[in-house]
Amino acid sequence: MRRKSLYIILVAAGIAVAPSCKKYLAVDSPSTILIEETFKTVSNSNSAVVGVYAMLIGDNGYGSRIACLFPQSADDFKTSGDYSADDRRGISMYGASAGNTDLINPFNQLFKGIERANNCIKYIPLSNPYKSGTAEEQATMRKLYGEALTLRAQFYYEAIRNWGDLPAHFVPAADMVDLYQARVDQDTIYDHLLNDLAIAEDLIPWRSKSPDKNLRLTKAAVKGLRARIALARGGYALRTATHTMERRSDYKKYYEIALKECKEIMDQPGEHGLNPVYENIFKSLHTSTRMDDAHELIFEVGAFGGNASTDSKLGYYNGLRHNTSSKFGGGGGGINALPTYFYEFDSIADCRRDVTINCFEIDKDSKKIMNTGIAMTDGKFRRSWTAITGTSQNLAIDWPILRFADILLMYAEADNEVNGAPSSLAQNALDMVRRRAYAGHEDKLPAIPADKEGFFKAIVQERLLEFGGEGIRKYDLIRWNLLATKLSETKTKLRQFMVGEGRYANLPLYVYTKPADYNLLPSVLEVSKLDNYGGEPAKTLFEPGLGASTAPSGYTSKAWRAAVNEAYLTNELKGYVYYFEENKKELFPIPTDALNTNFKLKQNFGYN
CATH class of the missing domain: 1.25.40.390 (Serine Threonine Protein Phosphatase 5, Tetratricopeptide repeat)
Known part of the structure; x- marks a missing residue:
């Protein structure tokens, strides 16, 4: 309705x-x-x-x-496919042309x-x-x-x-x-x-x-x-x-504006709050039956009508990959999670990982089966969460622009910057977001820093985990002047993942899997019931495994660490953010058509 x-x-x-x-x-x-x-x-x-x-x-x-x-x-997702300056892959690799x-x-x-x-x-x-x-x-x-x-x-x-x-x-x-x-x-x-x-x-x-x-x-x-x-x-x-990349000397007065506005929203607890079930925020975007009584979704863009003008292709272009022959119809897979992003989440306690990242896909028989390490997809948009089947590309999935968790984390960030250290209210705002993510595992909650630098780093990490796949992360990194730093850090992490160093030393080169029933259960439970050789993903994705490309009888081998190779890192067609240049590619080129229409409009620096 x-x-x-x-x-x-x-x-x-x-x-x-x-x-x-x-x-x-x-x-x-x-x-x-x-x-x-x-x-x-x-x-x-x-x-x-x-x-x-x-x-x-x-x-x-x-x-x-x-x-x-x-x-x-x-440092969370990238677009699938090989580079072209003239399409979506050029955008993802920071090599888009003006045309x-x-x-x-x-x-x-x-x-x-x-x-x-x-x-x-x-x-x-x-x-x-x-x-x-x-x-x-x-x-x-x-x-x-x-x-x-x-x-x-x-x-x-x-x-x-x-x-x-x-x-x-x-x-x-x-x-x-x-x-x-x-x-x-x-x-x-x-x-x-x-x-x-x-x-x-x-x-x-x-x-x-x-x-x-x-x-x-x-x-x-x-x-x-x-x-x-x-x-x-x-x-x-x-x-x-x-x-x-610069910020103005009077920047703090704008943080004060953000602090005030967020506080005024927080002071109206009957208007918006945290949905107690993280996954239900995103399921609410897929159907007219709301699962968000707390009204965490403050502003969303409605999609409807089954056409290119008033509907969306969310869940068809992006999201969980569904084989065309599945009972749900085909779709998903246009955006891939970086394998290192999967390991940013607490592997036991944080429910957001399995909502945010799909480590499985839906096969032709409508069963779930593990992906390779580089074929995981963004998980908050799923064709199988809608009632629309068949060949339609428009699935009437809304886009979330603003939710209450962002109000809490913006407040915490602004408070820390304005006051030189987090107040107890700022610490509590961060804690509220974390507690929802760690529900049932509160004993594993990380400590909340009391110093300015430590608290800011905690905010940077929390926003990575909370808003994955919601179109926020890149722009956060830009306004913090951390984009170049985080892209460089992620390249280092990806190389460590590839060779099995540091925090990735005990991860498997390959996992072995076979199709399992897809029952549309809560995501954490759905992932736990994948049929992997050696046990649940909580075990098989955190142990070295057999190390062989040949799978045990009855299973299919999926490259995990082995999926990341030199081409994934440095190839001009496939390499992660291959064309990024600091102080140039934080912005897109002004489209050629716009320049041709307005002779006073000048191209952004770094583009022809």
């Missing part, structure tokens, strides 16, 4: 969404009269705002490319969303229902205005973290004296967005007071986005002027 209802609204929104950019900076001049007519009623104004929401989803939004391709790679086909359409869609939001932001406050309607009409119109401000901030935040400095479009294209705009320092845009969100949070109600509940933005979503943007503004970024 949740998706169906919003789908109907989106269809209706077609009346209001026509006045928008068809292509970045190639703008039709819409009729002002037509736009003003659109905003004469609350109903049509609502449709116009839903038309802004529509730019979040689809193949070129959080339904595929922005969610699945743009965040690769970090990369997976960049231009998302770039255009983000600016189309900004343009649609700009129309709403201009015309809603000028409308009669906003200025002189009934009290109920005015409250609704104020909420719509706040939603438009917030959505514009989300689009700009996504664009800036991928492309850096960009033109500042804060009025409709029809009002621009000059459509050809030069790039503006991202700090200027971020400051504008932070001010917008300060306005929006006073206009949008808390979840419990909202008529839309899970469908739309709530006060917590606005505050959480403001905290996230504040941390980006206070963090490091690749600067156009110096071609260097």
Whole structure:
């Protein structure tokens, strides 16, 4: 019902969404009269705002490319396949060209969303229902205005973290004296967005007071986005002027904004909390039957309609690999976990590992069987968690943008930075996230550091474990100026994994497996019931094993450590982040089509 209802609204929104950019900076001049007519009623104004929401989803939004391709790679996942500068693999290996086909359409869609939001932001406050309607009409119109401000901030935040400095479009294209705009320092845009969100949070109600509940933005979503943007503004970024990763001297005041916003969400415990079952957060994204009574999911992008514009390919492109002949239909496997990421989790206590990483796939007989060490996939999106079977590529799986665990960890991080050491409340926020992950194994919880540096390192590690596969890690590392460091560390770990050194010394070269029943059990239990020679994965993936490529009778051999070879590390077609260059590749190239459309737009440093 949740998706169906919003789908109907989106269809209706077609009346209001026509006045928008068809292509970045190639703008039709819409009729002002037509736009003003659109905003004469609350109903049509609502449709116009839903038309802004529509730019979040689809193949070129959080339904595929922005969610699945743009965040690769970090120290958790990478895209499968061999390098090409002109597609998704070029993005994952930090070697994307300006003509990369997976960049231009998302770039255009983000600016189309900004343009649609700009129309709403201009015309809603000028409308009669906003200025002189009934009290109920005015409250609704104020909420719509706040939603438009917030959505514009989300689009700009996504664009800036991928492309850096960009033109500042804060009025409709029809009002621009000059459509050809030069790039503006991202700090200027971020400051504008932070001010917008300060306005929006006073206009949008808390979840419990909202008529839309899970469908739309709530006060917590606005505050959480403001905290996230504040941390980006206070963090490091690749600067156009110096071609260097830098953060500004006044960065702490932005951490103070994040601290305030997160605390205000935490002070409303009836609005959002931690889902007691980690796995259920992600199952809730797959079905209209919610398994999130705590409302940990604060802001998600709805997917619906079975098409490339309003639905998602989550679970089809990424997620658990399903053989085409399985009863579920085919899909998954486009994103692979780094084998070293599997070993970052506590092997006994942390339930997040088997939710976040699929060490198995579904075969043609709909049974589960172990993967190789480099074929593990991201686990939070699974075709078999949906009711959609057959050949469909659109599985109506939502994308999580913000959840309460992030509020807790942003608060803890900001508190530590502002105060020079973590307060007891910051330590408790980290502890809450960990305790959920270690439920039933609290005796194995790591100690929480009391010093600034130690606590920051704990936050860096916790966010790696908590948000794997949710499109967050790479951008965290960039704002901390740790991307180059962590990529280098991961290369070292991968080589140690390959040769069996250090923490990886006792791991098997091969594992031996055969198909086992796939019963859709909780992930930790499902993994424990894999049929591996020598026992459960908790044993076979942590002991040397037989060391031979030939499997015992009745089993199939799967390369584990042996799956990582020199090509995986250093080959120009397969090598992990092979083309990364510090102080260059933290950003994508501006798409060629955008440069050709706007002669004032200059290419990012390091790209031709």
